Amino acid sequence: MFLGGLTRGSIYALIALGYTMVYGIIELINFAHGEIYMIGAFTALIVSSVLAFAGLSGLSVLFLAASVAIIYSAAYGFTVEKIAYKPLRQAPRLSPLISAIGMSIFLQNYVMLAQTSDFLPFPNLLPELTFLERYGLKIGSSEFIILVTTAVSMVLLTLLIKFTKMGKAMRATAQDRNMAMLVGVDVNRTISYTFIIGSVLAAIGGVLIASHIGRINFYIGFIAGIKAFTAAVLGGIGSIPGAVLGAFILGWTESFATGYVSSDYEDVFAFVLLVLILIVRPSGLLGRSTVQKV
Amino acid sequence: MNAFAQIRQSLIIALWFVFLTFPILAVRVNTIEKVVEWRWPNMIYVGIGSFLISFVWRYFLERKDQGAATVATPSVQATTVTELTEARQAGAKTAKAPAAAAGKPFMQRLMAEPRLYRPVLIVLSLFGLAFPFLPFASTYQINIVTNALLYIMLGLGLNIVVGLAGLLHLGYVAFYAVGAYSYALLYYHFGIGFWVALPIGALFAAIFGILLGFPVLRLRGDYLAIVTLGFAEITRLVLENWNGFSFGPSGIAGIPRPGLFGMEMDLHQVTIYIYFLMIALCLFTIFVVNRLQNSRIGRAWVALREDEVACEAMGVDPTMAKLTAFALGSTWAGLAGVVFAAKTTFVNPASFTFLESAMILSIVVLGGMGSIVGVIIGAFILILLPEYLRAFSEYRMLLFGLIMVVMMIFRPQGIIVGIRQIYEFKKASAKEGNRQ
Numbered sequence: 001m002f003l004g005g006l007t008r009g010s011i012y013a014l015i016a017l018g019y020t021m022v023y024g025i026i027e028l029i030n031f032a033h034g035e036i037y038m039i040g041a042f043t044a045l046i047v048s049s050v051l052a053f054a055g056l057s058g059l060s061v062l063f064l065a066a067s068v069a070i071i072y073s074a075a076y077g078f079t080v081e082k083i084a085y086k087p088l089r090q091a092p093r094l095s096p097l098i099s100a101i102g103m104s105i106f107l108q109n110y111v112m113l114a115q116t117s118d119f120l121p122f123p124n125l126l127p128e129l130t131f132l133e134r135y136g137l138k139i140g141s142s143e144f145i146i147l148v149t150t151a152v153s154m155v156l157l158t159l160l161i162k163f164t165k166m167g168k169a170m171r172a173t174a175q176d177r178n179m180a181m182l183v184g185v186d187v188n189r190t191i192s193y194t195f196i197i198g199s200v201l202a203a204i205g206g207v208l209i210a211s212h213i214g215r216i217n218f219y220i221g222f223i224a225g226i227k228a229f230t231a232a233v234l235g236g237i238g239s240i241p242g243a244v245l246g247a248f249i250l251g252w253t254e255s256f257a258t259g260y261v262s263s264d265y266e267d268v269f270a271f272v273l274l275v276l277i278l279i280v281r282p283s284g285l286l287g288r289s290t291v292q293k294v
Numbered sequence: 295m296n297a298f299a300q301i302r303q304s305l306i307i308a309l310w311f312v313f314l315t316f317p318i319l320a321v322r323v324n325t326i327e328k329v330v331e332w333r334w335p336n337m338i339y340v341g342i343g344s345f346l347i348s349f350v351w352r353y354f355l356e357r358k359d360q361g362a363a364t365v366a367t368p369s370v371q372a373t374t375v376t377e378l379t380e381a382r383q384a385g386a387k388t389a390k391a392p393a394a395a396a397g398k399p400f401m402q403r404l405m406a407e408p409r410l411y412r413p414v415l416i417v418l419s420l421f422g423l424a425f426p427f428l429p430f431a432s433t434y435q436i437n438i439v440t441n442a443l444l445y446i447m448l449g450l451g452l453n454i455v456v457g458l459a460g461l462l463h464l465g466y467v468a469f470y471a472v473g474a475y476s477y478a479l480l481y482y483h484f485g486i487g488f489w490v491a492l493p494i495g496a497l498f499a500a501i502f503g504i505l506l507g508f509p510v511l512r513l514r515g516d517y518l519a520i521v522t523l524g525f526a527e528i529t530r531l532v533l534e535n536w537n538g539f540s541f542g543p544s545g546i547a548g549i550p551r552p553g554l555f556g557m558e559m560d561l562h563q564v565t566i567y568i569y570f571l572m573i574a575l576c577l578f579t580i581f582v583v584n585r586l587q588n589s590r591i592g593r594a595w596v597a598l599r600e601d602e603v604a605c606e607a608m609g610v611d612p613t614m615a616k617l618t619a620f621a622l623g624s625t626w627a628g629l630a631g632v633v634f635a636a637k638t639t640f641v642n643p644a645s646f647t648f649l650e651s652a653m654i655l656s657i658v659v660l661g662g663m664g665s666i667v668g669v670i671i672g673a674f675i676l677i678l679l680p681e682y683l684r685a686f687s688e689y690r691m692l693l694f695g696l697i698m699v700v701m702m703i704f705r706p707q708g709i710i711v712g713i714r715q716i717y718e719f720k721k722a723s724a725k726e727g728n729r730q
Contacts, residue, residue, distance in 0.1 A: 029516045042318060049323035050330055068317070075314055087355065087703045094462055095702045097516055098659055101464070102698025105652055109692040114319045114336075222648070226527070229520060268531050271524035278517055279509040 002252070007143045007212070009251025010150035014205030015228035016235075016243040017157065018077075018198025024174040024238035025194045027093075028085060031100040033202060034225020035107035036077050038218060040203030041210040042111060044069035045122050052123065062125040070203045076107075077199025078192055086188070104222070112218040119217045122210040142212045153204060154244060157197070161240070166193055174238070223267060230274040236284025245285060300349070308345035315340050354704050422573060426566040436565045440637065442677040443572040444630050449657040449669040450579050451626025456655070457663035458592060459619035460599025462519040465506075465526030466654055469499040469624040471533065471646035473631020478546040478641045479539075488552035492632050499628025500621045507620035511613050526651060533643040545642025552636050568637055575633065579626060580666060586622065587666075595619055596664075649691060656694040659701050662708020671709060 015037055022030045048065040056064075084103045088096040126142045161167035169190045172180040181187050209224075210216045231250045235242025250270060257269045277284065319340060322331040426436050448470065455463045473495040480486040480494065510521050533540045540546070551564050552571060586592045594615045597605040606612050635641050653676065661672025676697075680690040701708065 027516075029520065039318070046317045046321050046323055050321065053323075053328055053330055072314070072317060079310070079314060084699050084703075087358075091702070091706065093516070094460065095706050097462055097519060098655070099699045099702040101519075101652065101655070102695045102702070104695070105649075106692060106695030106699065109689075109695060111318055113688065113692065114315075115322060226520070226524065230524075233517070233520070265531065265535060268528050271528045274524050275509060275521055278513055278521055282513060282517065 002255070003139060003143060005252035005255030006248065007146050007251070008255060009231075009248035010146055011205045011209045011224075011247075012228050012231045012250055013244045013247035014150060014153065014201045014208075015224060016231040016247045017154075017240060018202050019229050019232040020235075020237055020240060020243040021170075021194050021198050023232070024240075025170060025191060026085070026089070026177075028096050029100065029229065030080075030085075030195075030198075031097075031225070032080050032084070032103040032107055033077075033198065034221035034223075034228070035104050035111075036073050036080070036199045036221070037202040037206040037224055038216070038221030039076050039107065039111065040069040040073035040199075040206035041122070041216045041220065042115065042218075043072045044125070044203075044207045044210065045120060045216060048123055048125055059127060062127070065125060066204070066207050069207050070200050073199040073203030073206070074196045077195040077202075080107075081192060081195040086191075104225075108218055108222065115218065117218060119215045122214050122216050124214060125207070125211045142208075146208045146212060149204060149208060153201060157201070157240070160197070166190070170194055226274075227267075227270045230270050230277075233274060233284055234277050236286040239284070239286045242284055242286035249285075300352070303352075304345050304348040307348040308341045311344035312337050312341045358704060426569055433562050433565045436569050438678065438681050440565070440569045440572050441681075442674055443569075443576050444634060444637075445654065445657060445677050446576050446670050446673040447572075447579050447626055447630045447633075448654045449661065449673050450583050450666065451623050451630070452654050453623075453658050453664065453666070453669050454583065454586070454595070454626075455619050455623035456658055457665070457669075458587065458599065459595040459616065459623075461616065461619060462516075463522045463620075463623070464519050464648070464651055464655070465522035465524070465529075466623075466627055467646045467648070467651040468506075468526040468529040469502055469627035470631045470634070470650070471529055471641075471643070472499045472502050472624075473628035474635040474641045474645070475533065475540060475546075475631075476628070477632040477635045478549050481549055482546055488550065488632070488636050492629060495632035496625045496628040499624040499631065502628075503620040503622075503624030504617055507617045511616055523648065523651075526646075526648065530643050530646055533646070540643070543643060545640060545644075547640045549635050549639045549641065551639060568633070572633065575629065579629075580670075583666060587664075591615070591618055652691075653694055656697050658708075660697050660708060662710040665708060665710045668708045668710030 015033065018033045018036070019030060022028060022033070044065040047068045048061050051061045051064060080103055084099045085096050088099055124142070126145050128141050161170060169180070169185045170193065172183070172185050173187055173190045177187055180190075210220075227250060228247070231247035232243045233246070234249060235244065235246030237243075250273065253273055254266060254269055258266050261269075316337065319336045320333050322333065323329075324331065425431055425439065448466070452463060452466050455461050455466070476495040476498045477486075477488070477491040480491050486494070506522070506525055510518050513521060534543050536542070552568065594605070594610045597608065597610055598612055598615045598619075602612055605615075634645075638645075657672040657676050658669055659672075660668075660676060661670070662668030676694070680693075
């Protein structure tokens with residue numbers, strides 16, 4: 001159960017990072033983020049099926065499908081930002097939020113109409129790792145791969161944000177967009193990068209979880225998105241380590257709650273946790289409470 | 295930008311969209327028979343479509359930018375939609391007066407002058423009264439219109455929360471469910487009839503609204519949206535899973551239709567009866583919402599929407615204002631829910647999904663946040679259009695999503711701009727004008 005929670009938590013973390021990064025930089029809840037994750041999973045399914053029918057198998061399928069999924073998710077994330085959010089940068093807060101919800105509904109229905117509304121079986125792309133048993137580790141190979149991939153992605157992301165020029169620009173834009181513009185940061189490009197990185201992480205999460213669970217439909221993004229958002233809020237939105245911590249806490253909560261209480265209410269726990277957190281500590285576990293200035 | 299550069303840009307956009315939609319739109323895999331279906335024509339449609347749309351898009355964006363530029367200063371600090379429109383109106387005022395009058399949109403002029411809107415109202419109400427007896431009005435037709443009326447009520451209720459108080463509420467459907475289930479359960483357990491259940495359902499919904507209001511009072515706009523969404527999902531999941539209470543996914547059937555002094559009516563007559571009932575309820579809603587809008591509470595809501603801090607400084611209690619907005623907004627959903635249960639004689643959790651909330655929200659967004667006429671028109675467009683264009687109805691959710699995005703970008707104030715009560719001191723404003 002502990003491990004199940006950890007696996008769940010790592011997927012939530014991958015998606016939650018996209019929310020938290022976007023929120024940190026433009027203070028917008030990107031409702032369409034869950035849909036980006038879903039599109040990543042769908043693209044991977046399509047590519048891997050086409051390749052499988054063509055007779056390929058093994059690691060090459062995984063590699064190709066995952067990279068195409070990542071490219072497409074990034075492209076969708078980039079386009080969504082350009083269409084739905086960029087014209088509304090100066091608009092009142094409610095407008096981009098409604099636009100984001102609209103985008104989310106649009107993408108869901110776009111995939112539903114273009115593909116199917118049924119659940120599709122997703123092939124297990126992740127390889128069987130035999131060495132795990134040899135070392136006596138009691139962990140499924142797909143769970144192991146999810147954990148390792150998540151950890152690697154987190155480390156890479158941290159390095160990217162801490163040490164590259166792009167990361168520096170992102171942090172500057174998150175602190176103060178106008179000031180960043182004044183000191184020569186290309187803010188539009190930085191925001192695009194943020195969306196792209198968030199989408200890449202979401203796509204990785206999408207491919208991993210789809211392989212692990214084994215079926216997808218057009219609606220998976222919605223619930224996953226809300227849960228990842230809960231994780232981001234739990235840890236303090238805008239904070240990257242907070243999102244990861246929040247995701248693990250959420251993963252364990254769900255895992256234990258479904259184990260000990262009832263599995264019917266699996267989704268309810270996430271929402272209850274979200275509501276509780278927002279009432280008790282709206283700034284999240286690691287978030288700083290912002291003072292509203294007039 | 296010259297024509298050549300424009301065409302080139304549109305070509306690039308078209309290619310980008312062809313690339314973007316390729317895996318989802320052009321390929322479909324059948325995992326059972328292991329065949330791939332290639333749908334190349336889709337790619338051609340996407341290419342041509344996005345090529346053309348990109349021109350329109352750019353044209354409207356440019357127009358919008360120019361519109362913003364003519365306003366004295368592009369108000370970067372503007373915090374709300376109405377502030378922007380206000381700034382625009384102020385800009386128009388400082389210009390020559392006749393130009394301002396001519397520049398006023400047709401609908402606004404229509405609504406401001408009793409001489410103009412009265413005949414329209416009379417014709418509309420006559421049509422409304424005669425509609426069920428017209429030859430083409432079958433039971434089905436009346437049902438559709440009743441449905442639209444139901445959504446008008448829901449839209450007007452949500453309009454209080456979203457349009458007036460500026461609180462983005464994504465879980466409105468939960469209160470609709472509360473209303474519907476309270477009638478269904480009250481009838482099932484106690485045999486309570488429609489007319490008694492109507493106020494009780496509204497009351498339950500209002501209490502629920504206050505219960506939800508308490509925890510979310512401290513939250514800012516975006517958190518509020520998510521919490522209300524989560525709340526609606528909790529409500530639906532509880533209804534779906536708590537078999538002992540709500541009979542789970544199978545729902546409750548056999549709810550009686552409303553009676554009229556114990557008269558026996560066949561299906562067609564009942565439909566007509568419910569239609570008139572809905573008309574009466576809608577008129578009641580319009581009346582109350584209109585009175586609310588211009589009341590002390592209504593003005594407090596608008597102040598809250600404009601600027602919470604300034605509103606508090608002016609002596610409005612934001613907590614009370616938010617709570618009343620939630621409670622009063624939910625009341626209408628409760629009423630509509632009871633009518634819905636009575637109309638369909640059957641409730642189950644599947645009727646109360648997030649999509650329903652999204653639909654009501656897009657009615658408000660399309661019509662114009664804070665405008666009663668706008669919501670009515672929005673409801674008729676969004677509910678009746680997909681019904682009559684049957685081939686189209688598959689795409690209705692796609693359309694709703696699109697409407698939200700496009701309206702926010704190009705016309706955030708909606709089709710019909712809510713009129714703001716302007717209190718003017720004639721002399722003082724004349725002096726102001728001279729000084730300028």
